[in-house]
């Protein structure tokens with residue numbers, strides 16, 4: 001049958017629907033966290049994270065000091 005059950009991109013377990021699963025499209029919060037970590041700490045972030053306005057202000061202060 002063509003029941004297209006979405007699968008967790010992390011562990012490939014079947015994922016419950018959005019209605020009953022707040023971690024959708026992941027199977028669980030744990031997998032969601034893992035994916036997040038992958039994005040933050042993995043190859044995707046090689047170009048460097050953008051500086052927040054906070055840090056930029058900090059830099060400027062330091063320069064003019």
Ligand SMILES: [Zn+2]
Nearest residue numbers: 008011027031
């Ligand atoms: Zn999972």
